[in-house]
Amino acid sequence: MSTETAIESTANQNEAAEDILTDHSYDGxxxxxxPLPGWxxxxxxxxxxxxPVYYFWAHSGAEGRSIHDQYxxxxxxxxxxxxxxxxxLTADRETIMFYMNEDPEWLAVGKVVYQANCVSCHGADGGGVVGPNLTDDHWKHVRNVEDIARVIEDGxxxxxxxxxxxRLSHPNQIVLTAAYVASLRENPVAGKAAEGNKVEPWTK
Ligand code: HEC
Incomplete structure (x- = not known):
């Protein structure tokens, strides 16, 4: 671009710019x-x-749309x-004892279920909040391990x-959670005071 044309084009720009100056002036x-670009x-x-369309779509009506349902x-x-x-799995004594003692990997699944659903009432360590202490030797509804599964199932x-x-998506979750709850007795914590009857150690 020659100097002359450059000056000319700047002049043109200034001219065009003047056309679209807003009419207010603040301190000169x-x-x-x-204008903002069209796109x-x-x-x-x-x-x-x-x-708003998305808001109503996501928050009203059909299940399965919210991020929680998807999770x-x-x-x-x-x-x-x-x-x-x-x-x-069958919720019997043998199965629960097996997963409690022999299979730490599956027991960890029971722990996940417990952490997700039970800590609000029984505490993260099982010491009890609203619900009773699950780590001591006293139980209200339980004589042996299979009763734990029954209480979890029926409330x-x-x-x-x-x-x-x-509420749980698969019946195995009840058995594995029962095994995890049964295992809590191995580490009693000083939580809620004992409730119910003294129960002998779990037997096979
Ligand atoms: C809304 C609170 C609440 C939640 C959540 C809850 N529980 Fe309970 N749970 C209780 C209460 C309260 C009792 C005692 C009922 C009674 O007094 O008879 C109890 C009792 C129990 C018992 C029997 C204890 C005994 O002494 O016999 C077991 C086992 C148990 N819960 C396991 C679980 C598991 C496992 C979960 C999670 C899947 C869970 N609970 C979630 C409130 C809860």
Whole structure:
């Protein structure tokens, strides 16, 4: 570009710019009226109109849309996949004792279920909050380990202890959680005072 044309083009720009100066002036400072680019305005309006539609879509009606439902579904799928390896467990004494003593990897699944659903009432260490201490030798509804699974499944005290059979996605979760709860007795913590009857150590 020659100097001459450069000067000319700057002059043209200034001229064009003058046309679109806004008419206000603050302390002698003026500003150009530069409109936002069309694509920007387009996205702006599209997102404004999209947001209420999406809001109602995500928060009303059908289950499975919220991020929590999606998480639950994913977790259920993961459990399902892993449980395929061990089949459907029976909530009997032998099975619970086996997973409590012999299979730390599956016991950890029971721990995950416990951490996700039970700590609010029984405490992270099992020491008890609203619900009783699960680490001591005294139990209200339990004579031997299989009773733990039954209480988890059906609940107790008219729902003060909720029934979990419909809330957990797979019946194996009840058996593995029972095994985990049974194992808590190995590390008694000074939580809630003992409630119920003294129970002998779990027997096979
Ligand atoms: C909303 C609070 C609440 C939640 C959540 C809860 N529990 Fe309980 N649980 C209780 C209460 C309250 C009792 C005692 C019922 C009674 O007094 O008869 C109890 C009792 C029990 C018992 C019997 C204890 C005994 O002394 O016989 C077991 C086992 C148990 N819960 C396990 C669990 C497990 C496992 C979970 C999680 C899957 C869980 N609970 C979640 C409140 C809860």
């Amino acid at each position: 400072i003026q500003e150009y009226d530069n 920007w305005m387009f996205l702006f309006w599209v997102s404004i109109f999209f947001s 639950d579904n994913h977790m259920a799928a993961v459990f399902e996949q892993r449980f395929a390896k061990i089949g459907e 107790a005290a008219n729902g003060a202890m909720p029934a979990w059979k419909t």
